[in-house]
Structures are given as C-alpha cells and as structure tokens.
Amino acid sequence: MNRKVLVTILSLYSLFINAQSDSTKSWLELEAVYSALPWFNAHGGLETGFVYMDNADVTAKINFDQLLNLKDNFSLFVYGLGNHGDRATDLMGDFQVASNIEAVKAWRVFELWIQNNFLDDRLSVLVGLYDLNSEFDVLRPGTLFINSSFGIGAEYAQSGLNGPSIFPISSLGIRMATFIGDRTRVRLAILDAVSGDPENLKSNEIHLSRKEGALISGEVSIYTDASFSENNLNIERSYVTRRRKVGREHEVYKNDKVNIGGWYYTSEFEAINDQSSSHGNYGVYIGAQKYMPIGEKGDFASLFGRYGVASSRFNRFGSALSGGVVVSNPITTMDDNFGLAFSSGINGAEFQEIQGSSETTETVIEFTYSLPLASWFLLQPDVQYVINPSTQQELMNPLSFAMLVQISFKY
Structure with missing residues (x-):
C-alpha cells in the first residue's frame, strides 16, 4: 500500500477515535422517531369518525468540529420526513389544524443545512433547507401540545403561497444568530418565499425567482430569569425534531424569556377582497414563557402566552391569541406532563366582510397528558x-380524542 495513503488512513482513524472519546459531544448524532396518532372525532365538525395519522422523522448530524478537532462548531444536518394517513381536519372542519403531524402522504428531505459558529459560539450562520419554526416563534411549554397553533402562531402559519418554511415543507435560505450582551439573542432569516410547489404538495422543489421573492423573518429573545448564564449562550440549532415533546430524555431549557418577532414577504400578493396585487404582506408577534419551580426535585409549572397580528388585506386571520399552562410530574415521577391551553384565530376585516358570518373567531381548547413510559x-x-x-x-x-404514540431511537 502507498505510504501516503496509509498515513492518511491512520490519521483519519486517529481523528475518529479521538472524536468518539469525547464524552460531552459525539461527532455523529443519529435519531429516528416514529409517531402514530389515531384520532376520533366524537361530536360536531364536518362528520364524526376515525382517522389514523403517522409520521417518521429520521435525522443525522455530523459535528465536524469534533471529527476534525476544529475550534469553532461546524456541522452538517440532514432530516428525512415521512407522512402517512388521513387528516383530522377533514372530520373537524377546523382552520388551525388540530394535528401537528397532519400532512400529505409523502417522503421528503425536510431539512439539509450546514452551520458554522464563530466568536466562541456567540455568532452563528446556517445555510440550506431550514425549518423556520425550529427556532423562530417557539415557546417551550407550548411544544407539549398537539394542535399546530401551539407550535407556531396561527396568523404566521397561514401566510405565504404555500405556508412559510415550516412543517411539512421547508425552503432554502440563510439564518444568522447572535447574542447582544448576556441575555438578548437576535435571529434573522432570509428564505425562499415559496416552500416547494403549491400545485404539488408532495414536492419540495427549490425554485428561486424575483417574482416569488423572499420571506424575511426576525426575532429578539430576551431571557429574564436570574439563572440564565454564559453556559446558555452557545448558539446551536438543536437537531431534536419539532414534534418531540416536553418531558422526554433530552434537556428542556427552563428559562424565562420574551420573544418579539416579525416577518415580511418581498413579493406581491393578491388582496382578499378585490384580488388586486400589491406589497405589504407582514406580521408581528410577541410571546413569553415563565417557569416556576415546585418543591425541591426539579418539578415545575410553566406558563406561556402569545399574541400576533398579520396584514388582514392578504391573510384570513388578522390576529391570533394563545396561552396555556404545563405542570411537570403531576401524577408520577416519570417526567410526565399535564397541559391545558387555548388558541384563538380572529378573522381580519376583509375576510369577515366576504364571509358574512356573525362568527369572527375560531378557538381551540386542548387538554393533554404526556407520559414517557421509557426513554424511547x-x-x-x-x-x-x-x-x-x-x-x-x-x-x-x-370534540375529538386522540392518542399520540411515539417510539424513538437515538445514537
């Protein structure tokens, strides 16, 4: 064997062994999560009946900083997503989408990006197919719930020709994040405004054009609790899937914070009332979460609330309001969580004028109980x-009843 080739192989093997020996962070992270969601609409809506939905999340992350002993965090992330089953919305007739794994039957590459951190992890740049809702408009207590409006605000989720870059179709873009001072995190994302192909929901085609334009999203998170420290300053987009729940084996940051965000589409949109095209499709939101310890065993109760507005000229919901409470270990000591929350989407004036109904607001109330019987x-x-x-x-x-069943594998 050529000596240079042998030296190269031995060098790579040495890097592999050194990376594997790092007890805090592996060079390779793999995870697969299967979610099954049988759903029964017992009363009202479009019709009573039963549907079954399932969702497979398969992710891989390569930490090149660990593999190659780099100073700065540098990683590659790949996320495969598969959806199957029918839709709870077809039974319930709701607009906010009661199931956050409801999607057209398809397999797709949901995310594919590279990320590099600088300045001791205080500045981060990410480029590629990116789930905006993995970092923007996230309140951790709200991730316990199954209704889509607790993952991202209803007025934000409705925007765009094919939704913003969120589940189940992402778009190509760049995300930058940094800390200002010790308690203020700032994020800015510029993304292709049209995720996939609105005419083919199974497609995650990438098509960049000036006509389709860009979605510009910004958010400032202000951490208010005294326990927030420099240990929390590392900016690293977590590879944990959006639909993983509070109370699982992965760490859930219990930091009080306030989110202030906004979004804007650079392209023209048709107005709801007269179909004329113009610019000005935007929205702003504010949200907060508060954690309160219970006892001395790390149990907690958390509160969250959010309010957002969107341009009613182009969007059905002119505003949305949501909030709730989550209590950890209410029954067992197995990291179970109880949650009660509501979300109200309020029609804008233009849509309300066209609809002509005396009802202006759709409100969902959700009661849920998460019980991890094992880490998997x-x-x-x-x-x-x-x-x-x-x-x-x-x-x-x-009135609907569901049972989420999740099986996970992590390496």
Whole structure:
C-alpha cells in the first residue's frame, strides 16, 4: 500500500477515535422517531369518525468540529420526513389544524443545512433547507401540545403561497444568530418565499425567482430569569425534531424569556377582497414563557402566552391569541406532563366582510397528558374542543380524542 495513503488512513482513524472519546459531544448524532396518532372525532365538525395519522422523522448530524478537532462548531444536518394517513381536519372542519403531524402522504428531505459558529459560539450562520419554526416563534411549554397553533402562531402559519418554511415543507435560505450582551439573542432569516410547489404538495422543489421573492423573518429573545448564564449562550440549532415533546430524555431549557418577532414577504400578493396585487404582506408577534419551580426535585409549572397580528388585506386571520399552562410530574415521577391551553384565530376585516358570518373567531381548547413510559416510548392522550370551527355557523363545535404514540431511537 502507498505510504501516503496509509498515513492518511491512520490519521483519519486517529481523528475518529479521538472524536468518539469525547464524552460531552459525539461527532455523529443519529435519531429516528416514529409517531402514530389515531384520532376520533366524537361530536360536531364536518362528520364524526376515525382517522389514523403517522409520521417518521429520521435525522443525522455530523459535528465536524469534533471529527476534525476544529475550534469553532461546524456541522452538517440532514432530516428525512415521512407522512402517512388521513387528516383530522377533514372530520373537524377546523382552520388551525388540530394535528401537528397532519400532512400529505409523502417522503421528503425536510431539512439539509450546514452551520458554522464563530466568536466562541456567540455568532452563528446556517445555510440550506431550514425549518423556520425550529427556532423562530417557539415557546417551550407550548411544544407539549398537539394542535399546530401551539407550535407556531396561527396568523404566521397561514401566510405565504404555500405556508412559510415550516412543517411539512421547508425552503432554502440563510439564518444568522447572535447574542447582544448576556441575555438578548437576535435571529434573522432570509428564505425562499415559496416552500416547494403549491400545485404539488408532495414536492419540495427549490425554485428561486424575483417574482416569488423572499420571506424575511426576525426575532429578539430576551431571557429574564436570574439563572440564565454564559453556559446558555452557545448558539446551536438543536437537531431534536419539532414534534418531540416536553418531558422526554433530552434537556428542556427552563428559562424565562420574551420573544418579539416579525416577518415580511418581498413579493406581491393578491388582496382578499378585490384580488388586486400589491406589497405589504407582514406580521408581528410577541410571546413569553415563565417557569416556576415546585418543591425541591426539579418539578415545575410553566406558563406561556402569545399574541400576533398579520396584514388582514392578504391573510384570513388578522390576529391570533394563545396561552396555556404545563405542570411537570403531576401524577408520577416519570417526567410526565399535564397541559391545558387555548388558541384563538380572529378573522381580519376583509375576510369577515366576504364571509358574512356573525362568527369572527375560531378557538381551540386542548387538554393533554404526556407520559414517557421509557426513554424511547411515549404515550400522550389528548382532547381537543373547537369553538366555531372555521367560523362557519352551520358547523357544530367538534370534540375529538386522540392518542399520540411515539417510539424513538437515538445514537
């Protein structure tokens, strides 16, 4: 064997062994999560009945800083997403989408990006296919719930020709993040405004054009609790999937914070009331989370609330309000979590004028209980009640019951 080739192989092997010996962070992180969600609409909506949905998340992350002994964090992330089953919305008739794994049947590459951190992890740049909702408009207590509006605000999720760059279709872009001082994190993302192909929901085609424009999203997070320290300053987009729940084996940061964010599409959109095209499709939001310790065993209760507005000229919901409470270990000592929350989407004046209904607000109330029976197995019974589904007077308020079952593998 050529001596240079042998030296190269031995060098790479040495790097591999050194990276593997790092007890705090591996050079390779793998995870697979299977989520099954049987759903029964017991009353109201479009019709009563049963549907089954499932979702597979397969992720891989290569930490080149560990593999190659680099000073700065540098990583590659790949996320494969598969969806199957029917839609709870077809039973309930709601607009906010009661199931956050509901999507068209398809397999796709959901995310594919590289990230490099600078200045001792205080500045981060990420480029590629990117799930905006993995970092923007996230309140940790809200991630416990199954309704989509607790993952991202209803007025934000409705925007764009094919939604913003969120589940289940992402778009190409760049995200920059930094800390200002010790308690203020700033994020800015510039993304292709059209995720995939609006005419083919199974496609995650990338097509950049001036006509389609860009989605510009910014957010400032202000951490207010005294326990926040420099240990929290590392800026690293977590590879944990968006639909993983509070109370699992991975760490959940219990930091009080306030989010202030906004978004703007550079392209023109058709107005709801007269179909004329113009610029000005934007929105702003504010959200907060508060953690309160209970006892001396690390248990907690958390509160969260959020309010956002969107241009009612181009969007159905002119505003949305949500909030809730989560209590850890209410029944067992197995990191179980109880949650109660609501989300209200309020029609804008233009849409309301066209619809002509006296109902202006759709409100969902969700009660959920997350019980991890093992580090790899989770059961989560869930109840949702929707008041004024899609603000249509002829629909009775639906009452649904579901059972989330999650099986995970992590390396």
